[in-house]
Amino acid sequence: MAVILGIESSCDETSASICINGEIKSNIIATQAIHAKYGGVVPELASRAHQQNIIPTVDQALQQAKITKNDVDAVAFTRGPGLLGSLLVGTSFAKSFALARNIPLIDINHMQAHILAHFIDDPKPNFPFLCLTVSGGHTQIVLVKDYFDMELIGQTLDDAAGEAFDKTAKILNLPYPGGPLIDKNAKLGNPNAFKLPEPQIPDLNFSFSGLKTAILYMVQGELKKNPNFLEENMNDICASVQERIVSILLNKLKKAAKQTGVKDVAIAGGVSANSGLRESLLAMGEKYKWRVFIPKFEYCTDNAAMIAIAGYHKYLKGEFVGQDVAPLARIPF
Numbered sequence: 490m491a492v493i494l495g496i497e498s499s500c501d502e503t504s505a506s507i508c509i510n511g512e513i514k515s516n517i518i519a520t521q522a523i524h525a526k527y528g529g530v531v532p533e534l535a536s537r538a539h540q541q542n543i544i545p546t547v548d549q550a551l552q553q554a555k556i557t558k559n560d561v562d563a564v565a566f567t568r569g570p571g572l573l574g575s576l577l578v579g580t581s582f583a584k585s586f587a588l589a590r591n592i593p594l595i596d597i598n599h600m601q602a603h604i605l606a607h608f609i610d611d612p613k614p615n616f617p618f619l620c621l622t623v624s625g626g627h628t629q630i631v632l633v634k635d636y637f638d639m640e641l642i643g644q645t646l647d648d649a650a651g652e653a654f655d656k657t658a659k660i661l662n663l664p665y666p667g668g669p670l671i672d673k674n675a676k677l678g679n680p681n682a683f684k685l686p687e688p689q690i691p692d693l694n695f696s697f698s699g700l701k702t703a704i705l706y707m708v709q710g711e712l713k714k715n716p717n718f719l720e721e722n723m724n725d726i727c728a729s730v731q732e733r734i735v736s737i738l739l740n741k742l743k744k745a746a747k748q749t750g751v752k753d754v755a756i757a758g759g760v761s762a763n764s765g766l767r768e769s770l771l772a773m774g775e776k777y778k779w780r781v782f783i784p785k786f787e788y789c790t791d792n793a794a795m796i797a798i799a800g801y802h803k804y805l806k807g808e809f810v811g812q813d814v815a816p817l818a819r820i821p822f
């Protein structure tokens with residue numbers, strides 16, 4: 490019997506999850522609404538909200554799993570990458586919990602956990618598989634050889650895909666986080682209405698800053714001609730932007746699959762909730778005869794279930810850390 494408590498606090502979601510013998514029994518997520526009015530995550534406010542939310546969130550996760558804190562065999566926590574003040578809350582909580590109960594402590598890399606979310610439900614990918622990990626802070630193509638043996642084979646040279654969505658949303662006067670809103674509007678728009686550039690970046694790397702600038706100039710130019718440009722064209726702009734971001738991502742994923750010969754292909758991270766990306770990946774998978782893996786919505790954006798499942802696999806290997814462990818804002822992959 491292995492009961493793992495997972496704790497996630499890397500950005501603006503406080504989350505706790507219970508995993509029993511590899512099965513997720515609860516996954517409680519406290520979202521911090523406070524950041525919306527600032528147009529982005531305010532680190533100081535995020536840390537304070539984590540501090541307020543962490544104990545009630547853990548209590549709820551235990552309750553929903555119908556266990557008590559005395560049943561927990563090990564605590565897994567996000568060590569990084571993320572906002573240091575936010576990570577400190579989850580790390581300190583996990584350390585205190587492990588110390589008080591005299592149970593093992595397991596450190597988890599947040600980006601690896603996004604990928605390992607694919608081991609929560611069936612069907613599970615076979616090793617080696619490719620994973621396009623797209624979040625607010627990262628855009629990576631990873632060759633996953635084993636649970637904790639992952640090779641970074643491509644990444645963004647500037648903005649992340651989630652940032653491209655969120656910064657575009659800002660240009661369009663949409664509230665933060667803009668990704669889900671662009672997705673919603675895009676469903677009603679014409680993806681070919683506006684032509685946006687595809688950057689020519691070598692290898693398996695990405696760049697999104699040029700696209701953001703192109704969108705800004707396009708919008709500024711059109712607004713000079715028609716002050717109602719945004720209101721009148723919102724759905725078409727969102728559909729065109731989404732289409733371009735998705736094509737940039739999938740063209741590189743296609744290249745990676747060709748280069749490696751790997752046919753199990755997955756997506757992970759907040760942007761994998763995007764309906765355009767999900768649909769286009771499924772279509773591409775059919776065309777190239779890939780087995781495609783797309784996480785359930787609740788496991789795309791930040792959640793502790795992915796930390797708990799990653800923790801379970803480290804627990805089986807007996808990979809624990811001591812009480813001197815500290816969070817890291819950046820962790821080499």
Ligand code: KG4
Nearest residue numbers: 624625626651668672759760762763790791
């Ligand atoms: O993985 P995540 O929850 O947090 C980080 O680790 O960054 O990802 C958050 C990012 C944000 O940029 C958000 O706008 C984006 O994921 N996102 C989406 C969608 N849902 C979340 N982007 C596009 N379409 C969506 N449906």
Ligand code: ZN
Nearest residue numbers: 624759790791
């Ligand atoms: Zn994340």
